[in-house]
Amino acid sequence: MPQASAATDGEQTSVQLPAMEDCRILGVYSMVRQTQIGQGTTSRGHDQKTYWFVRRSPEGEYFVQALNANSIPSGPVAPVTRGEFLAAYQPQSGYYEKRCLPFIESLKKKIAQADRLLAEGDLDAAEKEFIKALLLDEKHPKANIALGNISLQKGDGKKLAAALRRIFDIDVLFTEQERHLFNEFAISLRKEQKFAEAVAFYEKALARNDTDENLHFNIARAKAEAGDPAGAMGHLERALALRPDFAHAQRFLSGLRAGEPDRDDALPLPDITASIDHIP
Known part of the structure; x- marks a missing residue:
């Protein structure tokens, strides 16, 4: 079973991940954290909002993955407890369908096209498609x-x-x-x-x-x-x-x-x- 790293009391621990294709997609959720800007008397709080792609395993475990600037789930998948999820994450109705899926589908098409070109031995054309995917x-x-x-x-x-x-x-x-x-x-x-x-x-x-x-x-x-x-x-x-x-x-x-x-x-x-x- 795949593994992920989760922070526990400042240390990295290995966490088992289920097969992501077996998980139910819950959609996009936001999380707000307050950060301090400035120092001393000029210090003030600032709410920082981040967006997360959320899945739930058949066993009821929650897994989150950050969205990148193009609203595509990117980077490591991290587990969160049910309590953490309910307390810190807020649903963003329609966000996944309207903002994520178009970019995700575009990325899939570019990867598929690059794979076809690679299979045909056209390295230059495949390279260009993979570069487009990285954008x-x-x-x-x-x-x-x-x-x-x-x-x-x-x-x-x-x-x-x-x-x-x-x-x-x-x-x-x-x-x-x-x-x-x-x-x-x-x-x-x-x-x-x-x-x-x-x-x-x-x-x-x-x-x-x-x-x-x-x-x-x-x-x-x-x-x-x-x-x-x-x-x-x-x-x-x-x-x-x-x-x-x-x-x-x-x-x-x-x-x-x-x-x-x-x-x-x-x-x-x-x-x-x-x-x-x-x-x-």
């Missing part, structure tokens, strides 16, 4: 990763560097919910021998979830190919501590210890992009 939602996970992949395929180091800077600023990309996106991009980076970038991706993901044996396996591959077998072995040992029957990690670790990480008489190591239970 609507600059934090859109798929559009940002796709632009990074396009820059990687085109060998455009300048655009790749810019894409990486954007991606690393989007924390929601490194959640379990978007794991397949950053994982596949990191694999592409490794295959193109961008080892430092691939390792950085996995390290950021592991900072959010250190108990994913597959992430430890994948960063081990990047470290080994970068010439850091000791670092790779450390992550493989961690993966096996989490899952002792992880056969691919066992074989990889044995090969590294023997100085033969990828023997010709063994099956090639897989790139793990999903749960190990679903690897064919």
Whole structure:
């Protein structure tokens, strides 16, 4: 199940998220917070109103996501208790249908068009459509990763560097919910021998979830190919501590210890992009 971070007494805690498609859309709600402007005798209160896209899970849990400047739900999804929701959030009748949906539908069309162009191999046209999508939602996970992949395929180091800077600023990309996106991009980076970038991706993901044996396996591959077998072995040992029957990690670790990480008489190591239970 996907995870999110929620603040509790100033600390970040991991919170389980349901599948968002299973949640009921409640619409847009506003929240008003008072902030102080100025100092001393000139200080005065100011009401700050923010807008939130709200869903409710089948179990009755509430989840909120901020709207960006284009009224599109963007960024991390956060849980709130029923008491917090009822006390702090006010419904905005018709806001979702009138102001959010037109932009959301436009964004979906741009992403779909970009995907079609990408499937046809037209990288330049696909790139333009993904850029249009980012004008609507600059934090859109798929559009940002796709632009990074396009820059990687085109060998455009300048655009790749810019894409990486954007991606690393989007924390929601490194959640379990978007794991397949950053994982596949990191694999592409490794295959193109961008080892430092691939390792950085996995390290950021592991900072959010250190108990994913597959992430430890994948960063081990990047470290080994970068010439850091000791670092790779450390992550493989961690993966096996989490899952002792992880056969691919066992074989990889044995090969590294023997100085033969990828023997010709063994099956090639897989790139793990999903749960190990679903690897064919």
